[in-house]
Amino acid sequence: MSDKSGAKKIVTAAVVVIGDEILSGRTQDKNMAWIAVRLNEIGVQLREVRVVPDIEAEIVAAVNALRAKFDYVFTTGGIGPTHDDITADSIAAAFDVGIDFHPEAMALLTRHYETSGIEFNDARKRMARIPDGASLINNPVSKAPGFCIENVYVMAGVPTIMQAMFEEIAPTLHGGPKMLSRTIGAGLPEGRVAEKLGALQKAYPDVSMGSYPYFRQGEVGTNLVLRSTEKADLDAAFGELVEYLKGEGVHVVETT
Numbered sequence: 001m002s003d004k005s006g007a008k009k010i011v012t013a014a015v016v017v018i019g020d021e022i023l024s025g026r027t028q029d030k031n032m033a034w035i036a037v038r039l040n041e042i043g044v045q046l047r048e049v050r051v052v053p054d055i056e057a058e059i060v061a062a063v064n065a066l067r068a069k070f071d072y073v074f075t076t077g078g079i080g081p082t083h084d085d086i087t088a089d090s091i092a093a094a095f096d097v098g099i100d101f102h103p104e105a106m107a108l109l110t111r112h113y114e115t116s117g118i119e120f121n122d123a124r125k126r127m128a129r130i131p132d133g134a135s136l137i138n139n140p141v142s143k144a145p146g147f148c149i150e151n152v153y154v155m156a157g158v159p160t161i162m163q164a165m166f167e168e169i170a171p172t173l174h175g176g177p178k179m180l181s182r183t184i185g186a187g188l189p190e191g192r193v194a195e196k197l198g199a200l201q202k203a204y205p206d207v208s209m210g211s212y213p214y215f216r217q218g219e220v221g222t223n224l225v226l227r228s229t230e231k232a233d234l235d236a237a238f239g240e241l242v243e244y245l246k247g248e249g250v251h252v253v254e255t256t
Helices: 020-024 031-042 056-069 087-095 103-116 122-128 159-172 194-203 231-247
Strands: 011-018 044-052 072-076 099-101 129-131 135-137 146-149 152-155 180-186 208-216 219-228 252-254
Touching: 011 031, 011 056, 031 044, 031 072, 031 159, 044 056, 056 072, 056 087, 087 099, 087 129, 087 146, 087 152, 099 103, 103 122, 122 129, 129 146, 135 152, 135 159, 152 159, 180 231, 194 208, 194 231, 219 231, 231 252
Parallel strands: 011 044, 011 072, 072 152
Antiparallel strands: 099 129, 135 146, 146 152, 180 219, 180 252, 208 219
16 A cells, blocks of 8 residues: 555554453453454554443444544454344444344345254344445354444454454455564663663664563563564664674574
């Protein structure tokens, strides 16, 4: 994806994790990290994640704020058959559109439950309610579809189903330059490298730099992570940091 000048545009995304069970700690979210890695492979930078309860006003506020700010918004959770699965209604409210049983969704779920010998009851029919104007996201695992409306992609919360849905839409996502990363494992406290890292950050503003201390087997160390879409800048900053650490007598290992 490029802007009008022909330069490659940074493409950004946000994730809205929906569910009281996530906020209560009963269920641990496994989707955000997977989505972040997968988006980076496509060339989309995940910039923000919000976790919201099963409350329509909270979902509407999060989705409307993020869809105006980022190129893509992905939601997970709340599209099942139970009373607290209110994501579809909330997305319809966010876009100020109606919601009704989608003919294609009804047809595929009818076939699925007939083939499975399971009653297609009113609760299960709720999964065919789709906001007006939305297109379906295929669900090859359990058939109940997700949907997309403008730049918002609504997917299931169950990781295996969410991942399958994401792979269905992945070919349609347009990325920009990919974020590259290099990591140094250095056997020193992060306070010893903080000043140099700050100076390097000023010299290479297009390179994101972070320090993350670790403690293992009695050793105090720091992982230094450099990230950028510009390979030349990344390599130059990395080289300077390695030379500095070696000059300080520090044993360094590139871990990625």
